[in-house]
Amino acid sequence: MINIIVNGKGRQVPDRYSAENLVTDMELTGHRVAMEVNREIVPRSTYTGHWFVADDKIEIVSAIGGG
Amino acid sequence: MNQNDPLIIAGKTYHSRLLVGSGKYQDLEETRLATEASGAEIITVAIRRTNIGQNPGEPNLLDVVPMDKYTILPNTAGCYSADDAVRTCRLARELLDGHDLVKLEVLADEKTLFPNVLETLKAAETLIKDGFKVMVYTTDDLMIAKELEAMGCVAVMPLAAPIGSGLGIRNPYNIRFIIEELKVPVLVDAGVGTASDAAIAMELGCDGVLMNTAIAGAKNPVLMASAMKKAIEAGREAFLAGRMARKQYASASSPLDGTFF
Numbered sequence: 001m002i003n004i005i006v007n008g009k010g011r012q013v014p015d016r017y018s019a020e021n022l023v024t025d026m027e028l029t030g031h032r033v034a035m036e037v038n039r040e041i042v043p044r045s046t047y048t049g050h051w052f053v054a055d056d057k058i059e060i061v062s063a064i065g066g067g
Numbered sequence: 068m069n070q071n072d073p074l075i076i077a078g079k080t081y082h083s084r085l086l087v088g089s090g091k092y093q094d095l096e097e098t099r100l101a102t103e104a105s106g107a108e109i110i111t112v113a114i115r116r117t118n119i120g121q122n123p124g125e126p127n128l129l130d131v132v133p134m135d136k137y138t139i140l141p142n143t144a145g146c147y148s149a150d151d152a153v154r155t156c157r158l159a160r161e162l163l164d165g166h167d168l169v170k171l172e173v174l175a176d177e178k179t180l181f182p183n184v185l186e187t188l189k190a191a192e193t194l195i196k197d198g199f200k201v202m203v204y205t206t207d208d209l210m211i212a213k214e215l216e217a218m219g220c221v222a223v224m225p226l227a228a229p230i231g232s233g234l235g236i237r238n239p240y241n242i243r244f245i246i247e248e249l250k251v252p253v254l255v256d257a258g259v260g261t262a263s264d265a266a267i268a269m270e271l272g273c274d275g276v277l278m279n280t281a282i283a284g285a286k287n288p289v290l291m292a293s294a295m296k297k298a299i300e301a302g303r304e305a306f307l308a309g310r311m312a313r314k315q316y317a318s319a320s321s322p323l324d325g326t327f328f
Contacts, residue, residue, distance in 0.1 A: 007116040026117075032129055033117050034162035039154065041161050059116065061158050063128050065098060066113025066144050067088025067230075067279025 002054040019047035022058070033060050072307065074275055076252055077168060077200040077221040079138070081108045084269065085299040086140070086254065088279025089132055092288065099131035101282055104292035111140045111170055111277065114159050139163055140202065142170040147183065149173060149190035156194055168221075169194065170256075170277075172204035180230040180257075184211050188218070195219045204256050207241035209248060216249050223249055224277060227268060228258025231280040235264040239271055246272045262291075262298035269302025270310070 001012045006022065013022070019042055023029055035042045036059045042050050052058070073080045087107040092098040102110060110132050132139070141159035143152040156169045173190055175183035182205050194201050195218060202222040203215050212223045225245055228234035235258060236242065246253045252274035259265050259278045268276050276299060285291035 028117065031117075031127065032162060034114075034158045036154070036158055041157055043161060059158070061114050061162065062117045063112040063139070063141065063159075063162060064115050065089040065092060065128055066115075066142055067090045067111055067277075067283075 002052070004052050004054070004056045004058060006058045007060055013052065017052050019050040019052070022052070022060075023047060026060070028060070031062070033062050035060050072303070074252060076109075076202070081138075083108045083296070083299070084275035084303055085265070085296055086111065086275055086277040087282060087292070087295075088142075088277070089128060090279050091283035095126055095128065095131045097288060098128070101288040101292040102132055102137070104289045104296070105282065106296040107137075109138045109140050109277075111142045111279070113144050114141055114155050114162065134163065134166075138168065139166065140168060140170050141166075143172050143190075145174070146172070147174050147186070149186040149193065152186070152190040153193050153197075156199055157197075160199070167198055168200045168202065170202045170204065170224075171220075182206055182226070184208070188214065191215060191218055191220055202254070207238045207245065209241065209244045212245045212253075213248060216251050220251065222252040222254055222274075224254045224256035226257040227255045227264070228260075230257040231284075232258060233260030233264075233281060233284070234258055235260050236267045236271070239267070242268070242273065243271050246274075259295075262294040265295050265298040266302035266305070269299055270305050272306050275299070 002015055004011050004013055037056050073082055074084050083106045085105055085107045086109040087105045088111045089098050143155045146152040146155055152171055152173050160167055171190055173183045173186040175181050191201050191203055200221045203220045204224045205211055207225040215223050227236045254275040254277055255268040255273050256277040259281045265276050282288050282292045
Protein backbone atom coordinates (compact mmCIF):
# COMPACT_ATOMS: atom_id res chain seq x y z
CA MET A 1 0.00 0.00 0.00
CA ILE A 2 1.05 3.61 -0.55
CA ASN A 3 -0.22 6.82 0.97
CA ILE A 4 -1.52 9.57 -1.28
CA ILE A 5 -3.14 12.85 -0.33
CA VAL A 6 -6.52 13.55 -1.87
CA ASN A 7 -8.04 16.99 -1.31
CA GLY A 8 -5.88 17.46 1.74
CA LYS A 9 -6.60 14.07 3.34
CA GLY A 10 -4.34 11.02 3.45
CA ARG A 11 -5.58 7.89 1.72
CA GLN A 12 -4.09 4.37 1.68
CA VAL A 13 -4.27 2.84 -1.77
CA PRO A 14 -2.75 -0.22 -3.49
CA ASP A 15 0.75 0.11 -4.96
CA ARG A 16 -0.60 0.08 -8.45
CA TYR A 17 -3.43 2.59 -8.39
CA SER A 18 -4.53 4.89 -11.18
CA ALA A 19 -6.43 8.14 -11.44
CA GLU A 20 -9.22 6.09 -12.95
CA ASN A 21 -9.27 3.81 -9.87
CA LEU A 22 -9.51 6.84 -7.61
CA VAL A 23 -12.39 8.37 -9.52
CA THR A 24 -14.23 5.04 -9.39
CA ASP A 25 -13.58 4.53 -5.67
CA MET A 26 -14.75 8.07 -4.89
CA GLU A 27 -17.97 7.34 -6.82
CA LEU A 28 -17.23 10.23 -9.17
CA THR A 29 -17.58 8.28 -12.40
CA GLY A 30 -19.64 10.33 -14.82
CA HIS A 31 -19.29 13.47 -12.69
CA ARG A 32 -17.65 16.54 -14.15
CA VAL A 33 -14.42 16.90 -12.19
CA ALA A 34 -10.87 18.02 -12.91
CA MET A 35 -7.73 16.60 -11.35
CA GLU A 36 -4.28 17.88 -10.68
CA VAL A 37 -1.42 15.85 -9.23
CA ASN A 38 1.43 17.77 -7.62
CA ARG A 39 0.10 20.94 -9.25
CA GLU A 40 0.06 19.46 -12.77
CA ILE A 41 -3.24 18.93 -14.58
CA VAL A 42 -4.04 15.31 -15.34
CA PRO A 43 -6.35 15.35 -18.38
CA ARG A 44 -9.46 13.22 -18.06
CA SER A 45 -8.46 11.25 -21.16
CA THR A 46 -5.30 10.01 -19.39
CA TYR A 47 -6.83 8.81 -16.10
CA THR A 48 -6.55 5.13 -17.00
CA GLY A 49 -2.82 5.27 -17.56
CA HIS A 50 -1.91 7.71 -14.80
CA TRP A 51 -0.41 5.74 -11.89
CA PHE A 52 0.05 7.44 -8.56
CA VAL A 53 3.25 7.22 -6.55
CA ALA A 54 3.61 7.53 -2.78
CA ASP A 55 2.92 10.99 -1.36
CA ASP A 56 1.31 12.33 -4.53
CA LYS A 57 -0.80 15.37 -3.71
CA ILE A 58 -4.04 15.13 -5.65
CA GLU A 59 -6.70 17.78 -5.98
CA ILE A 60 -10.09 16.91 -7.44
CA VAL A 61 -12.32 19.90 -8.11
CA SER A 62 -15.78 20.74 -9.38
CA ALA A 63 -17.76 23.82 -10.28
CA ILE A 64 -19.86 25.24 -7.45
CA GLY A 65 -21.89 28.40 -6.97
CA GLY A 66 -19.80 31.54 -6.94
CA GLY A 67 -19.85 35.14 -8.09
CA MET B 68 -34.50 45.77 -28.70
CA ASN B 69 -31.23 44.09 -27.83
CA GLN B 70 -31.04 42.14 -31.07
CA ASN B 71 -29.37 45.15 -32.70
CA ASP B 72 -27.14 46.06 -29.80
CA PRO B 73 -25.17 42.98 -28.92
CA LEU B 74 -22.40 42.68 -26.35
CA ILE B 75 -19.36 41.07 -27.92
CA ILE B 76 -16.79 39.47 -25.64
CA ALA B 77 -13.83 37.61 -27.13
CA GLY B 78 -15.61 37.44 -30.47
CA LYS B 79 -18.79 35.88 -29.09
CA THR B 80 -22.09 37.74 -29.31
CA TYR B 81 -24.43 38.06 -26.33
CA HIS B 82 -27.84 39.67 -26.18
CA SER B 83 -27.95 40.18 -22.43
CA ARG B 84 -25.68 42.71 -20.75
CA LEU B 85 -26.35 41.23 -17.33
CA LEU B 86 -23.84 38.66 -16.11
CA VAL B 87 -24.68 36.83 -12.93
CA GLY B 88 -22.92 34.81 -10.28
CA SER B 89 -24.28 31.52 -9.00
CA GLY B 90 -23.24 31.83 -5.36
CA LYS B 91 -25.15 32.42 -2.12
CA TYR B 92 -28.46 30.91 -3.21
CA GLN B 93 -30.45 28.78 -0.79
CA ASP B 94 -30.44 25.81 -3.10
CA LEU B 95 -29.88 24.80 -6.70
CA GLU B 96 -33.55 25.26 -7.60
CA GLU B 97 -33.38 28.90 -6.51
CA THR B 98 -30.15 29.25 -8.50
CA ARG B 99 -31.89 27.87 -11.57
CA LEU B 100 -34.98 30.07 -11.26
CA ALA B 101 -33.07 33.29 -10.53
CA THR B 102 -30.59 32.64 -13.33
CA GLU B 103 -33.45 32.09 -15.76
CA ALA B 104 -35.31 35.20 -14.58
CA SER B 105 -32.18 37.32 -15.01
CA GLY B 106 -31.99 36.52 -18.71
CA ALA B 107 -28.21 36.34 -18.27
CA GLU B 108 -26.19 34.30 -20.74
CA ILE B 109 -22.87 34.36 -18.88
CA ILE B 110 -22.84 32.75 -15.44
CA THR B 111 -19.88 32.75 -13.09
CA VAL B 112 -18.95 29.67 -11.08
CA ALA B 113 -16.29 28.95 -8.48
CA ILE B 114 -13.85 26.03 -8.59
CA ARG B 115 -13.55 24.12 -5.33
CA ARG B 116 -12.54 20.74 -3.99
CA THR B 117 -15.09 18.08 -4.84
CA ASN B 118 -16.98 17.13 -1.74
CA ILE B 119 -15.78 13.59 -1.12
CA GLY B 120 -18.47 11.37 0.28
CA GLN B 121 -21.32 13.52 -0.98
CA ASN B 122 -24.29 11.63 -2.36
CA PRO B 123 -23.26 10.59 -5.84
CA GLY B 124 -26.79 11.16 -7.12
CA GLU B 125 -26.99 14.72 -5.80
CA PRO B 126 -27.60 17.37 -8.46
CA ASN B 127 -24.67 19.48 -9.45
CA LEU B 128 -24.50 23.19 -10.27
CA LEU B 129 -23.87 22.46 -13.94
CA ASP B 130 -27.11 20.44 -14.06
CA VAL B 131 -29.14 23.57 -13.27
CA VAL B 132 -26.86 25.95 -15.19
CA PRO B 133 -25.99 23.70 -18.12
CA MET B 134 -23.03 24.39 -20.37
CA ASP B 135 -25.08 24.01 -23.54
CA LYS B 136 -27.44 26.79 -22.47
CA TYR B 137 -25.10 29.25 -20.74
CA THR B 138 -21.55 30.49 -21.13
CA ILE B 139 -19.90 29.32 -17.93
CA LEU B 140 -17.39 31.80 -16.57
CA PRO B 141 -15.15 30.17 -13.96
CA ASN B 142 -13.76 32.66 -11.47
CA THR B 143 -10.66 32.72 -9.31
CA ALA B 144 -12.53 33.97 -6.25
CA GLY B 145 -10.66 33.33 -3.03
CA CYS B 146 -7.23 33.52 -4.69
CA TYR B 147 -4.73 35.88 -3.08
CA SER B 148 -1.78 35.14 -5.38
CA ALA B 149 -1.16 34.99 -9.12
CA ASP B 150 -0.04 31.36 -8.73
CA ASP B 151 -3.30 30.26 -7.13
CA ALA B 152 -5.33 32.13 -9.74
CA VAL B 153 -3.43 30.56 -12.65
CA ARG B 154 -3.77 27.11 -11.10
CA THR B 155 -7.51 27.62 -10.65
CA CYS B 156 -7.94 28.69 -14.28
CA ARG B 157 -6.02 25.66 -15.55
CA LEU B 158 -8.20 23.34 -13.49
CA ALA B 159 -11.29 25.16 -14.75
CA ARG B 160 -10.22 24.74 -18.36
CA GLU B 161 -9.74 21.01 -17.84
CA LEU B 162 -13.06 20.81 -15.97
CA LEU B 163 -14.96 22.59 -18.75
CA ASP B 164 -13.51 20.68 -21.72
CA GLY B 165 -11.01 23.32 -22.82
CA HIS B 166 -13.30 26.33 -22.32
CA ASP B 167 -10.84 29.20 -21.98
CA LEU B 168 -12.93 32.24 -20.95
CA VAL B 169 -12.19 33.04 -17.30
CA LYS B 170 -12.88 35.72 -14.75
CA LEU B 171 -9.61 36.63 -13.11
CA GLU B 172 -9.79 38.08 -9.64
CA VAL B 173 -6.87 38.16 -7.25
CA LEU B 174 -7.74 39.56 -3.87
CA ALA B 175 -5.63 41.66 -1.56
CA ASP B 176 -7.51 41.94 1.67
CA GLU B 177 -10.25 39.98 3.45
CA LYS B 178 -12.10 42.94 4.86
CA THR B 179 -12.56 44.92 1.65
CA LEU B 180 -11.94 42.13 -0.89
CA PHE B 181 -10.18 44.78 -2.94
CA PRO B 182 -8.14 43.38 -5.82
CA ASN B 183 -4.41 42.86 -5.54
CA VAL B 184 -3.57 44.66 -8.74
CA LEU B 185 0.10 43.62 -8.80
CA GLU B 186 -0.76 39.93 -8.62
CA THR B 187 -3.65 40.44 -11.03
CA LEU B 188 -1.27 41.86 -13.65
CA LYS B 189 1.12 38.92 -13.15
CA ALA B 190 -1.66 36.36 -13.42
CA ALA B 191 -3.18 38.05 -16.48
CA GLU B 192 0.15 37.92 -18.28
CA THR B 193 0.64 34.21 -17.60
CA LEU B 194 -2.94 33.32 -18.46
CA ILE B 195 -2.98 35.25 -21.73
CA LYS B 196 0.31 33.59 -22.78
CA ASP B 197 -1.29 30.27 -21.94
CA GLY B 198 -4.19 30.98 -24.30
CA PHE B 199 -6.86 32.06 -21.84
CA LYS B 200 -9.38 34.77 -22.61
CA VAL B 201 -9.30 36.87 -19.49
CA MET B 202 -12.11 39.02 -18.12
CA VAL B 203 -10.43 40.83 -15.31
CA TYR B 204 -11.74 42.21 -12.03
CA THR B 205 -9.79 45.29 -11.02
CA THR B 206 -9.89 48.62 -9.24
CA ASP B 207 -11.35 51.72 -10.88
CA ASP B 208 -7.83 52.91 -11.75
CA LEU B 209 -7.71 54.09 -15.35
CA MET B 210 -4.00 53.42 -15.86
CA ILE B 211 -4.29 49.85 -14.61
CA ALA B 212 -7.39 49.31 -16.74
CA LYS B 213 -5.48 50.51 -19.81
CA GLU B 214 -2.54 48.26 -18.97
CA LEU B 215 -4.84 45.24 -18.62
CA GLU B 216 -6.37 46.04 -22.00
CA ALA B 217 -2.93 46.47 -23.59
CA MET B 218 -1.89 43.06 -22.23
CA GLY B 219 -4.79 41.46 -24.06
CA CYS B 220 -7.58 41.05 -21.51
CA VAL B 221 -10.89 40.60 -23.34
CA ALA B 222 -12.90 42.63 -20.84
CA VAL B 223 -12.01 44.93 -17.96
CA MET B 224 -14.29 44.83 -14.94
CA PRO B 225 -13.75 47.57 -12.38
CA LEU B 226 -15.49 47.36 -9.05
CA ALA B 227 -18.20 49.91 -8.27
CA ALA B 228 -18.01 49.21 -4.52
CA PRO B 229 -16.63 46.31 -2.46
CA ILE B 230 -17.79 42.80 -3.44
CA GLY B 231 -21.06 41.91 -1.74
CA SER B 232 -21.44 45.37 -0.16
CA GLY B 233 -24.43 46.54 -2.20
CA LEU B 234 -23.21 50.12 -1.81
CA GLY B 235 -23.90 51.02 -5.42
CA ILE B 236 -21.81 53.00 -7.89
CA ARG B 237 -19.43 54.89 -5.58
CA ASN B 238 -17.10 56.07 -8.31
CA PRO B 239 -19.11 57.04 -11.40
CA TYR B 240 -16.46 59.45 -12.70
CA ASN B 241 -13.67 56.90 -12.54
CA ILE B 242 -15.86 54.28 -14.20
CA ARG B 243 -16.70 56.76 -16.95
CA PHE B 244 -13.02 57.55 -17.57
CA ILE B 245 -12.36 53.85 -18.06
CA ILE B 246 -15.34 53.45 -20.40
CA GLU B 247 -14.17 56.41 -22.48
CA GLU B 248 -10.58 55.24 -22.82
CA LEU B 249 -10.91 51.50 -23.40
CA LYS B 250 -11.92 49.66 -26.55
CA VAL B 251 -12.62 46.29 -24.92
CA PRO B 252 -15.90 45.88 -23.03
CA VAL B 253 -15.97 47.50 -19.61
CA LEU B 254 -18.27 45.85 -17.11
CA VAL B 255 -19.02 46.89 -13.56
CA ASP B 256 -18.23 43.92 -11.38
CA ALA B 257 -19.22 44.12 -7.73
CA GLY B 258 -20.98 46.70 -5.63
CA VAL B 259 -24.44 46.85 -7.19
CA GLY B 260 -27.17 46.66 -4.54
CA THR B 261 -30.45 47.19 -6.30
CA ALA B 262 -31.97 47.81 -9.72
CA SER B 263 -31.29 51.55 -9.81
CA ASP B 264 -27.57 50.89 -9.25
CA ALA B 265 -27.52 48.62 -12.29
CA ALA B 266 -29.34 51.24 -14.35
CA ILE B 267 -26.84 53.91 -13.27
CA ALA B 268 -23.92 51.71 -14.32
CA MET B 269 -25.50 51.21 -17.73
CA GLU B 270 -26.38 54.89 -18.09
CA LEU B 271 -22.72 55.68 -17.58
CA GLY B 272 -22.05 53.63 -20.71
CA CYS B 273 -20.85 50.37 -19.21
CA ASP B 274 -21.04 47.45 -21.60
CA GLY B 275 -22.52 45.27 -18.90
CA VAL B 276 -22.78 44.52 -15.20
CA LEU B 277 -21.76 41.41 -13.31
CA MET B 278 -23.54 40.80 -10.02
CA ASN B 279 -24.30 38.05 -7.56
CA THR B 280 -25.21 39.18 -4.04
CA ALA B 281 -27.62 41.89 -5.22
CA ILE B 282 -29.80 39.09 -6.59
CA ALA B 283 -29.02 36.16 -4.30
CA GLY B 284 -29.15 38.35 -1.19
CA ALA B 285 -32.53 39.90 -1.99
CA LYS B 286 -35.56 38.72 0.00
CA ASN B 287 -37.00 37.40 -3.25
CA PRO B 288 -34.04 36.58 -5.50
CA VAL B 289 -36.11 35.50 -8.49
CA LEU B 290 -38.06 38.77 -8.51
CA MET B 291 -34.86 40.78 -8.07
CA ALA B 292 -33.28 38.90 -10.97
CA SER B 293 -36.19 40.02 -13.14
CA ALA B 294 -35.84 43.60 -11.85
CA MET B 295 -32.13 43.59 -12.70
CA LYS B 296 -32.80 42.37 -16.20
CA LYS B 297 -35.14 45.31 -16.77
CA ALA B 298 -32.79 47.81 -15.09
CA ILE B 299 -29.90 46.75 -17.31
CA GLU B 300 -32.07 47.11 -20.41
CA ALA B 301 -33.52 50.43 -19.29
CA GLY B 302 -30.11 51.81 -18.40
CA ARG B 303 -28.67 50.72 -21.73
CA GLU B 304 -31.53 52.28 -23.67
CA ALA B 305 -31.20 55.51 -21.68
CA PHE B 306 -27.48 55.60 -22.45
CA LEU B 307 -28.09 55.04 -26.17
CA ALA B 308 -30.92 57.58 -26.19
CA GLY B 309 -28.68 60.24 -24.64
CA ARG B 310 -30.06 61.97 -21.60
CA MET B 311 -31.21 65.61 -21.62
CA ALA B 312 -28.86 68.24 -20.32
CA ARG B 313 -29.17 69.14 -16.66
CA LYS B 314 -30.43 72.69 -16.12
CA GLN B 315 -30.29 74.90 -13.11
CA TYR B 316 -33.90 76.15 -13.40
CA ALA B 317 -37.27 74.93 -14.55
CA SER B 318 -38.33 74.77 -18.17
CA ALA B 319 -42.11 74.51 -18.73
CA SER B 320 -43.25 71.45 -20.64
CA SER B 321 -46.54 73.05 -21.80
CA PRO B 322 -46.49 75.96 -24.28
CA LEU B 323 -47.22 79.44 -22.95
CA ASP B 324 -48.84 80.54 -26.22
CA GLY B 325 -52.63 80.22 -26.40
CA THR B 326 -53.30 80.55 -22.70
CA PHE B 327 -56.85 81.95 -22.12
CA PHE B 328 -56.33 83.17 -18.55
